[in-house]
Amino acid sequence: MTLVVLGLDALDPDLVDPDEHPNLVLDHHRAIETLVSHTGEPSTHELWPTIITGLTPADHGLELDDDGVAWGNPLLEAGSSVADYLLPDALQSRIGAWLLTNTGADAFRTPATYYADNDIATVFDGREATAIGVPNYVVDPDSEDREHNLRRSLGDLFERDPESTGGHTSSDPATFYEQCMEMAMVRIARARRGVRGGRHELVFAYTSGLDLIGHVTYDMPALQMAAYDELDEFVGELRADLDEGDELLLVSDHGLQDGVHTHEAMVAGTDRAMVEDIGSVLDVADAIDAELDATDHASREEDPERQRGDGTEVRDQLEDLGYL
Numbered sequence: 304m305t306l307v308v309l310g311l312d313a314l315d316p317d318l319v320d321p322d323e324h325p326n327l328v329l330d331h332h333r334a335i336e337t338l339v340s341h342t343g344e345p346s347t348h349e350l351w352p353t354i355i356t357g358l359t360p361a362d363h364g365l366e367l368d369d370d371g372v373a374w375g376n377p378l379l380e381a382g383s384s385v386a387d388y389l390l391p392d393a394l395q396s397r398i399g400a401w402l403l404t405n406t407g408a409d410a411f412r413t414p415a416t417y418y419a420d421n422d423i424a425t426v427f428d429g430r431e432a433t434a435i436g437v438p439n440y441v442v443d444p445d446s447e448d449r450e451h452n453l454r455r456s457l458g459d460l461f462e463r464d465p466e467s468t469g470g471h472t473s474s475d476p477a478t479f480y481e482q483c484m485e486m487a488m489v490r491i492a493r494a495r496r497g498v499r500g501g502r503h504e505l506v507f508a509y510t511s512g513l514d515l516i517g518h519v520t521y522d523m524p525a526l527q528m529a530a531y532d533e534l535d536e537f538v539g540e541l542r543a544d545l546d547e548g549d550e551l552l553l554v555s556d557h558g559l560q561d562g563v564h565t566h567e568a569m570v571a572g573t574d575r576a577m578v579e580d581i582g583s584v585l586d587v588a589d590a591i592d593a594e595l596d597a598t599d600h601a602s603r604e605e606d607p608e609r610q611r612g613d614g615t616e617v618r619d620q621l622e623d624l625g626y627l
Contacts, residue, residue, distance in 0.1 A: 304548040304598050305498055308426075308507040308591060309491065309538065310354070310437065311515035312347055315558030316569035324531055326539040329551060332571035336583040337557045340367050344564040344575035348411060350584055351438040351509065354554060356418070357588035363423055364412060365439055389469045398575045426505065426591045435508035438606035448493070450486040450510060457482065461515060469518040469562025476519055480526055484533055487512030495570045498544045504595060514559060521562030542573075550574045550594065554587055 311327075316334035319327045338353060338360065340346035344465040346367050362369040391588050415434070418425050421548045436450055447455075460482065473479045490510035490542055497506035513530055520527040542551060552572040558565035570587070572578040580590040 304550070304612075305501070305503060305546070306505050306550050306591065306594055306598075307494060307498055307541065307545070308552045309494060309541065310351065310507070310509035311509045311513055311534070311553055311555050312489070312509065312518050313557060313559035313564070314519075314553065314555035314569055315560060315565060316567060317558060317560065317565075318531060319569070320531075320572075324535040326535045326542055327531065327544070327553065327571060329553065329571040330573050331575045331578040332553075332569060333533065333578060333581075335567060335568050335570055335581055335586075337568040339566060339583060341611040343365055345566065345568075347438055347514065347556055347608060349513070350556035351411070351440070352413075353584050354556065354587045355427070355437065355440060355507070355615035356423055357585055358423065359585070362586070363418075364421060394553075402474060402556065412441050412444060413439035414444050415440050415442050416468045426507070426588050426595075430505050430595065431503050432507065433497050433503050435497065435506070436490050437507060437509045438511075449489040449510075453482050453486050454511070454515075458485060461519065469521045471518045471562075473519040479519060480516055480530070484530065485512075486510060486515075487534060488537055491541055494543050495541050498541070498546075498549065517559035518562055534547070545573070548598075550577070552591070554584075556584060 314327065316332075319332070321332075337345045338350060340349050340360065346360075348367055349365060352358075352363045352365045353360060356363050381450040408505055415425075415427075417423075417437050418440070425440065427440075434442055436448065457479070460479040462472050462474075463470065464472045475576045490512075494506055494508035497503055497508070498583050513534060516530045517527055521528075538553070545551060550573050552570065552574070555568045558567050558569070568584055570581045574594065577590050579592050580593065581587055582605070
């Protein structure tokens with residue numbers, strides 16, 4: 304049995320239509336509570352470490368400063384410390400936006416070793432698990448996949464602008480949309496590969512595509528909803544790869560409407576009990592652990608009756624597209 308957890312940044316319970324998006328609600332779904340950072344809104348940087356540990360940001364230690372700039376990059380941390388004493392808030396925000404847009408800094412690249420070094424337990428500990436693009440849980444800091452590469456190369460397709468409605472602007476929203484959906488596609492394809500390979504009891508993948516699109520389509524709601532429609536199809540392909548006994552859990556860190564993070568997240572799953580056990584982002588880790596502890600998770604490599612091919616189809620597709 305494999306438990307697949309797919310993190311869909313900014314999947315909003317108010318924007319998911321069960322009739323139009325059956326693969327985004329699965330068999331059971333619900334809105335859940337999220338946490339608000341020092342900046343006044345939910346933060347991806349803080350929330351995914353919370354989701355994989357069950358700890359508040361204060362307890363796991365990966366927190367944003369009040370100016371939202373101190374994100375684990377030495378340049379940004381130093382600049383933020385100085386700015387706290389010397390610069391007014393408005394100017395700090397502008398400088399932080401420029402740094403994050405122009406220096407290639409990545410807010411979400413804390414190595415996985417951080418957790419062991421600080422005696423913080425995660426859902427991956429002691430498991431046959433794979434983490435695919437989980438923010439602030441980077442297994443190999445020297446390696447990047449297509450989503451990372453695309454995000455770094457967005458340029459003026461996605462520029463930080465604290466004065467705009469969504470906090471960002473795009474020189475070409477249609478092209479930006481296509482790149483974001485490509486990012487989502489490759490991460491979900493990698494999750495499919497993890498399932499088909501049969502070597503893991505936990506496959507945990509993440510994509511930021513929906514969040515990025517939402518930040519620049521606040522005045523183009525049709526484009527944002529097109530992303531939900533396509534994402535539903537992508538998740539449907541993943542769902543079709545599940546074997547008997549496999550489970551799928553979708554998790555978001557917050558919603559996103561009118562270009563701004565909302566204070567409500569959601570979960571959806573193929574297992575009712577797991578969904579019912581999650582009322583907050585703080586509950587996700589315990590629900591994952593409970594599901595894995597309660598079920599036989601012999602890999603297909605160890606259990607010949609569960610083997611179903613070598614899973615090369617998805618890998619071949621990714622290689623053909625230049626993703627691997």
